[in-house]
Amino acid sequence: GENVEQHPSTLSVQEGDSAVIKCTYSDSASNYFPWYKQELGKRPQLIIDIRSNVGEKKDQRIAVTLNKTAKHFSLHITETQPEDSAVYFCAASMGGAGGSYIPTFGRGTSLIVHP
Amino acid sequence: DVKVTQSSRYLVKRTGEKVFLECVQDMDHENMFWYRQDPGLGLRLIYFSYDVKMKEKGDIPEGYSVSREKKERFSLILESASTNQTSMYLCASSLRGEQYFGPGTRLTVT
Numbered sequence: 001g002e003n004v005e006q007h008p009s010t011l012s013v014q015e016g017d018s019a020v021i022k023c024t025y026s027d028s029a030s031n032y033f034p035w036y037k038q039e040l041g042k043r044p045q046l047i048i049d050i051r052s053n054v055g056e057k058k059d060q061r062i063a064v065t066l067n068k069t070a071k072h073f074s075l076h077i078t079e080t081q082p083e084d085s086a087v088y089f090c091a092a093s094m095g096g097a098g099g100s101y102i103p104t105f106g107r108g109t110s111l112i113v114h115p
Numbered sequence: 116d117v118k119v120t121q122s123s124r125y126l127v128k129r130t131g132e133k134v135f136l137e138c139v140q141d142m143d144h145e146n147m148f149w150y151r152q153d154p155g156l157g158l159r160l161i162y163f164s165y166d167v168k169m170k171e172k173g174d175i176p177e178g179y180s181v182s183r184e185k186k187e188r189f190s191l192i193l194e195s196a197s198t199n200q201t202s203m204y205l206c207a208s209s210l211r212g213e214q215y216f217g218p219g220t221r222l223t224v225t
Binding site for chain 2: 091
């Protein structure tokens with residue numbers, strides 16, 4: 001089955017710095033790569049995703065890059081703010097019958113943004 | 116706006132009890148999932164369902180079962196709760212890959 005490795009497990013930055021979280025996956029058939037943000041005491045929520053037919057996607061201060069050859073994808077957050085502090089999870093999945101995607105999650109990165 | 120709800124936010128049960136965790140979604144999604152979340156281990160898939168009465172084991176199904184009698188409702192059952200099942204349980208429904216999570220149930224087994 002799929003295996004997703006996520007690094008680092010903890011990331012501490014100063015407000016205004018950039019943050020990068022990296023994930024690698026093992027199954028070359030995976031074609032959907034979402035990122036979820038989980039604030040303390042809250043549910044995970046999708047912040048950005050990328051499908052295998054593109055190499056990069058941006059949404060304001062966040063971006064995701066995908067390298068299918070190397071089987072890794074990364075989350076980039078620029079101009080970090082204290083409200084970016086949260087646990088971030090990457091996932092990899094493959095579209096199956098009936099549109100089902102069964103994700104395998106990374107173990108999470110705790111991002112701390114110091115004011 | 117997708118809404119996924121879970122029957123309890125906090126639950127305390129004794130070892131050996133049968134425990135039911137319920138999840139309801141209101142967006143007519145085909146796919147529903149149960150995860151447990153433990154510090155440092157991320158989200159681990161227990162079971163998923165891609166249609167009514169259909170279920171598939173995830174990565175850690177031992178000690179759990181599920182039921183999906185109606186499309187909107189997916190239940191997780193702990194047949195005989197044990198202390199190592201103390202955890203946060205998250206339900207999700209999914210459309211084209213995006214997961215919509217419920218608020219979670221923090222279960223403590225004493």
